[in-house]
Amino acid sequence: MASSASSPVRLLYDVRVRAVLYQVVAVALVLGIGFYLFGTVSRKLAEQNIATGFAYLSRPAGFVISQSFIPYDSGDTYGRAILVGLLNTVWVSVFAVILSTVFGLVVGIARLSRNPLLAFLALIYVEALRNVPLLLYLFLWYALIVAVFPPVREAWQILPDVFLSNGGLIVPSLRWSPAHTGVALALALGLVLAFVVAAILRRHRVASGHARAAWPFVLIALLAPPLLALLLFQPELVVNWPEKGRFRITGGLQVTPEFTALLAGLGLSASAGIAEIVRAGILAVGRGQWEAARSVGLRDRQTMRLVVLPQALRVIVPPLTSSYLSTFKNSSLAIAIGYPDLVMVSNTTMNQTGQAIEGIAIFMLVYLGLSITISLLMNWYNARVALVER
């Protein structure tokens, strides 16, 4: 027995040996291809005299970016330019996600309405948005904005000091100072505190069985930090009024048409998908759940909050995650209409420096990192709402 098992031919037929062999071959293949490609690339780059490495990030960029949330001018570094692009990507994605969730929720519920007209309109909305490519919609919204609104010189003044033209929407804005940042941070702190207080009170209520009103405590936790910060920092209220010159409007906060078109395109197209997700989620909760909840004496709103919604969320959350993720990734289409997002800024950088590999590596890593972060967060949330089996 022992001698036959150790014979080399027999060894090859052993399932375990084969498993190891296959894996070694696969890993060797992947590593081999990787090394070969790396070798070719470095040789070619050396031949073409293209610098490698990330040193270029600290060189001045020399191009302007039409929209930025941190101070930026063409004298700043490439690294800062890419950061500006990243912030623009996150900014438009966050708004698009909010827009798509609100619209998707409304349309998804409207799809289930007992009023056939409303259900029909919601169906038309979903089908019209789902069956046409997002990129086409981006071009269409952009073309519509440019075609419908007047040129900057004849900008409509829809409200005092609010201008609308094909150069974008311009509204008065606050002149931002560190004191404002302090208040904003305090507001965020208040939000977190409110959630913590609510959770502690809920736990207490569950443990003791006493139902006491929780909202005063939550409200205090929410409002105390920002009010304190207001008193402490005393931010100045200086408004940056837009002024209409002969050719352009200066000052104020400008919402560019590129941003608007991208936001509308991303938000609306995603909302159609979310509407279907919401509809499927609500349909997945059986009628019996409503009836059972009523029979134990729950009111309609309580039924919705305590019985139906938790079960619907279980169905809704996983596809909702992928919808948010694809909205975030689709924001890279910004380059087609000229919104300065991460990809577009990286593209300009690549054209100027010729360092394509580094440029692509940066934005791929950023997307990958943020995608993984979002999906981990949503998985954590999903694990919380998921059905605990056995």
Next chain:
Amino acid sequence: MAELTNTAMLGSGRSDRPQGWRLRFAGLKPFIGSPLNAVITFACLWLIYRLMTGAWGWLVTRAVTEGGPQACKAGHGACWPFLAAKLRFMIFGFYPYEEHWRPGLAVLLFLAALIISMIPRFWSRRLLWLWLGVVVVCGALMYGGVLGLPVVTTNNWGGLPLSFMLSSIGLAFGFVLGVLLALARSSKLPAIQVIAVVFIEMVRGVPLVSILFMASVMLPLFMPDGVTIDKLLRAQVAIIIFAGAYIAETVRGGLQAVSKGQHEAAASLGLGYWLSMRKIVLPQALKIVIPPLVNIFIGFFQDTTLVTIIGLLDFLDTVRSAMRDPVWQGIAVLEGYVFAALVYAVFSYGMGSYSRSIERRLKTDRH
């Protein structure tokens, strides 16, 4: 006793049958059942009225049907002459004008093959040969060089044939890649599993735009000297990789739905891994994932529009080029988009309804 209570409860339910004058208006109840509902109904009616009159006015009453760019500039409606003048360019792009019948025929062949493969009766291995034949014939038609057809290089390919080609070849090869990746990911060998997971998650974690960029900018650097890959082919490879990763996840769902007993039964018959996968597991898994696969196909048909970002002339790009034509620039700013949207919508909606009907069919099959 229990039965009695049950019947009593059922009997006590309010009768929904309308009586008397109510009978006559029963059909209206969903529309004006309650005050809120009535408001919703009228709001919807108003919206539908506005949309219909708006569309009718733009497309018909205010539309410009005769004349050239000047007439369209003066008018306020849809510019039909633009569509008439530019239709063939929008569909076929820069393909030589006299040879338009070739991509036209290729599209017809493609659509015929698509319709044949949509009919469940023809689902068999022979479909693979059909598609192989169609791809070869279409490729020969488009490229030329055989049977006395003049050669048309790929830089002149464009329009709808290119969109169809990118999406269908992308799906066909992506399907093969996807199935292999799905098998690798659900394999028991850890190293192979890790390779598959890393590949799938990396591709799914980044936008298609970035993969297209990589293919168009980085791929030439990876190739050994003297090897240049056509720009079209590079985009095609990017789409195949992207499609493969997404299809892999869908197919994996199907693989998980096949019960363990099937694997065990196959093993007890003495079938090896590949044989049991090919004969037992995959046929069952793939049948389940047909509807989501069709949806993926719709998605990729729409996503091929992204190749315009790296400078390929797909349908959306030829439409935009037509609108940028100096003669028409600034005049027909929406017409092209509306036309393109209609083409995409008709195709996507058709495939979508097909996917839903297949889903219904599979559901009834199982019960």
